[in-house]
Amino acid sequence: MDRSVWLDALGAIKDAPPPVRAMFASDEAVEPLPEPGPHEWLSIHDESGQTFDEFVRTAARPPRSERTMYIQPVDTEGALSDACLATLASFAGAFFQLDVRVRPPLVLEPSSLLMRAAPDAGTPQVYAGDILARLYADKPTDAFCVLGITAHDLFPHPIVSFAFGEASAACRVGVASVARYGPPFCGEVPGSPPGEMRKRCCRVIAHEIGHMAGLAHCIYFRCLMNGSSSLAESDRRPLHLCPIDLRKLQWLLGFDFAERYRRLQQFWREIGEEPEAAWMGERLRAEAAHGPPAPILAGLRRAWV
Ligand SMILES: [Zn+2]
Ligand SMILES: [Zn+2]
Numbered sequence: 001m002d003r004s005v006w007l008d009a010l011g012a013i014k015d016a017p018p019p020v021r022a023m024f025a026s027d028e029a030v031e032p033l034p035e036p037g038p039h040e041w042l043s044i045h046d047e048s049g050q051t052f053d054e055f056v057r058t059a060a061r062p063p064r065s066e067r068t069m070y071i072q073p074v075d076t077e078g079a080l081s082d083a084c085l086a087t088l089a090s091f092a093g094a095f096f097q098l099d100v101r102v103r104p105p106l107v108l109e110p111s112s113l114l115m116r117a118a119p120d121a122g123t124p125q126v127y128a129g130d131i132l133a134r135l136y137a138d139k140p141t142d143a144f145c146v147l148g149i150t151a152h153d154l155f156p157h158p159i160v161s162f163a164f165g166e167a168s169a170a171c172r173v174g175v176a177s178v179a180r181y182g183p184p185f186c187g188e189v190p191g192s193p194p195g196e197m198r199k200r201c202c203r204v205i206a207h208e209i210g211h212m213a214g215l216a217h218c219i220y221f222r223c224l225m226n227g228s229s230s231l232a233e234s235d236r237r238p239l240h241l242c243p244i245d246l247r248k249l250q251w252l253l254g255f256d257f258a259e260r261y262r263r264l265q266q267f268w269r270e271i272g273e274e275p276e277a278a279w280m281g282e283r284l285r286a287e288a289a290h291g292p293p294a295p296i297l298a299g300l301r302r303a304w305v
Pocket of ligand 1: 207211217226227228
């Protein structure tokens with residue numbers, strides 16, 4: 001993929017916030033997405049990407065009254081502790097710069113769910129649409145989005161063998177599954193380092209919330225919004241957005257870049273993930289070196305016209 005495709009996807013670079021421009025210009029901060037292997041997402045799915053301009057044409061900024069994110073545990077008994085859910089809520093709050101509330105656990109009647117045996121493993125699997133419908137029916141009026149987290153393995157469609165999650169941008173409800181982050185599915189990455197499960201959970205919830213925010217799969221760089229058809233491919237996704245998707249998210253939610261980097265740096269540091277904390281620290285330093293923050297530039301532009 002040549003640079004003109006990235007530039008087109010980024011949108012007018014002169015209007016991009018300085019932290020986005022700084023990231024786009026940094027060989028350390030962005031990594032091109034390599035050609036997909038035979039079983040990887042982009043070999044199986046024909047996706048054309050979503051430019052910043054396309055996103056702006058279709059995305060709806062949430063009103064002030066709808067800026068709370070809800071995390072809804074769904075049949076997570078024995079799979080996710082309250083402490084783990086609190087950690088995930090803390091990460092989501094820092095990543096999206098929205099208030100987060102964890103709702104009381106929801107236990108669904110098995111008879112209310114369409115179930116089958118997973119084609120690849122023979123283990124029980126739940127139709128994700130049934131969980132999405134339930135979340136949408138109970139969606140609070142002040143919700144930016146509701147994300148279900150479940151221990152059920154999911155399928156999104158009868159012809160698809162499984163999904164790590166599914167989300168609706170139109171309804172802003174989504175569900176992420178942690179079923180494949182433990183036995184028998186995680187045999188693909190023997191010897192996973194400690195904390196890998198926690199990072200996988202962070203990765204999948206931010207990816208699904210990203211979909212609810214209107215982000216499509218990213219085909220431009222290694223990015224949290226890359227599609228993934230296996231646990232190994234999921235694990236290769238970074239825990240941050242590429243500059244194109246970062247620009248989209250900031251346009252939608254209007255957060256302060258430095259504040260967001262600081263909170264993410266603090267989050268990763270508190271749970272002992274120093275490489276992730278260091279990456280956020282690098283972005284903070286790069287931003288400081290690239291001039292005034294976006295709101296000041298925007299104000300200047302208004303003064304000029
Ligand atoms: Zn996805
Ligand atoms: Zn991206």
